[in-house]
Amino acid sequence: MSGPVLAIHGGCGVAPRGGLSDAQERHARGGLKGALRAGWAVLDKGGAALDAVEAAVVALEEHTAFNAGRGAVFNSDGKHEMDAAIMDGRDLSAGAVGGIARVRNPVRAARAVMERTDHVLLIGGGAEALAARAGLELVAPDWFSTEERRASLLQMKALQAKGDASRASERLKHGTVGAVAIDRAGHLAAATSTGGYTNKLPGRVGDTPLIGAGTYANDATLAYSGTGKGEIFIRSVLGHELHARMAYKGESLATACDAMVFGELKRLGGGAGLIAIGRDGAIALPFNTAGMYRGVASDSEGWVSIYDEREPL
Ligand code: ASP
Numbered sequence: 363m364s365g366p367v368l369a370i371h372g373g374c375g376v377a378p379r380g381g382l383s384d385a386q387e388r389h390a391r392g393g394l395k396g397a398l399r400a401g402w403a404v405l406d407k408g409g410a411a412l413d414a415v416e417a418a419v420v421a422l423e424e425h426t427a428f429n430a431g432r433g434a435v436f437n438s439d440g441k442h443e444m445d446a447a448i449m450d451g452r453d454l455s456a457g458a459v460g461g462i463a464r465v466r467n468p469v470r471a472a473r474a475v476m477e478r479t480d481h482v483l484l485i486g487g488g489a490e491a492l493a494a495r496a497g498l499e500l501v502a503p504d505w506f507s508t509e510e511r512r513a514s515l516l517q518m519k520a521l522q523a524k525g526d527a528s529r530a531s532e533r534l535k536h537g538t539v540g541a542v543a544i545d546r547a548g549h550l551a552a553a554t555s556t557g558g559y560t561n562k563l564p565g566r567v568g569d570t571p572l573i574g575a576g577t578y579a580n581d582a583t584l585a586y587s588g589t590g591k592g593e594i595f596i597r598s599v600l601g602h603e604l605h606a607r608m609a610y611k612g613e614s615l616a617t618a619c620d621a622m623v624f625g626e627l628k629r630l631g632g633g634a635g636l637i638a639i640g641r642d643g644a645i646a647l648p649f650n651t652a653g654m655y656r657g658v659a660s661d662s663e664g665w666v667s668i669y670d671e672r673e674p675l
Pocket of ligand 1: 557558570
């Protein structure tokens with residue numbers, strides 16, 4: 363065991379290199395650093411991986427650079443419908459929410475499902491009512507809205523009208539945030555939160571809140587959070603596939619993650635990335651898009667990145 367480790371992502375929905383202004387890059391890196399610090403503060407003082415991933419994801423949800431919480435994308439009706447999940451590798455307990463629009467921090471609603479109900483996944487109004495009963499903050503749906511995401515919706519609709527939706531950049535289409543951690547006791551946890559896809563149909567739920575697809579943690583193998591075209595993560599049940607490759611085939615974390623991101627997911631035709639930590643503290647951060655907002659904190663390293671540079675924490 364290597365000591366605690368935290369990895370985060372802010373999605374692989376990234377503009378091609380040079381497509382972000384310096385100010386946009388700085389804004390995003392600042393958000394990643396804030397989230398790493400929030401999660402690392404928990405791990406460093408001996409706290410649980412579960413609390414660390416929640417703290418990191420809350421910070422990313424609060425930051426407008428990322429498509430989760432404030433800054434979430436719009437669906438085709440011009441509304442926000444957010445998904446989130448959290449999972450504890452100690453006992454496979456998990457909670458998730460789908461299609462919610464009023465809970466300020468969707469990952470906290472996911473944790474409330476895990477801790478206050480016998481269920482794993484609640485959607486829409488039922489999930490929001492539970493969050494309210496749990497004392498979580500509710501906000502008006504437009505609290506999540508930003509001008510940038512509104513412009514992305516208009517651009518997506520214009521491309522769709524021309525039959526050119528497939529030419530939309532990854533950045534225009536999607537994003538997500540997530541965190542994975544191993545704590546001093548060797549326990550693993552994962553959390554993911556997203557606004558989904560720009561211009562998605564109302565009612566569409568992606569991979570993020572589906573345990574075993576977009577989010578998974580199991581002390582026997584790994585903690586994992588995915589980002590990319592949710593439908594291909596669902597169809598390949600990605601998180602559980604990684605677990606199975608490691609548990610039954612004996613693959614290393616890196617071999618399993620690379621095989622899926624550069625093999626299977628590419629073959630299924632979609633931008634994809636993931637962050638994962640193995641039970642030995644190994645880290646994997648592969649992506650097949652132009653970049654992925656990401657960062658790592660441990661006793662020996664601390665950095666954030668968008669493309670292939672590394673900026674110290
Ligand atoms: N996986 C998310 C979804 O499909 C989007 C993303 O990660 O960029 O909802």
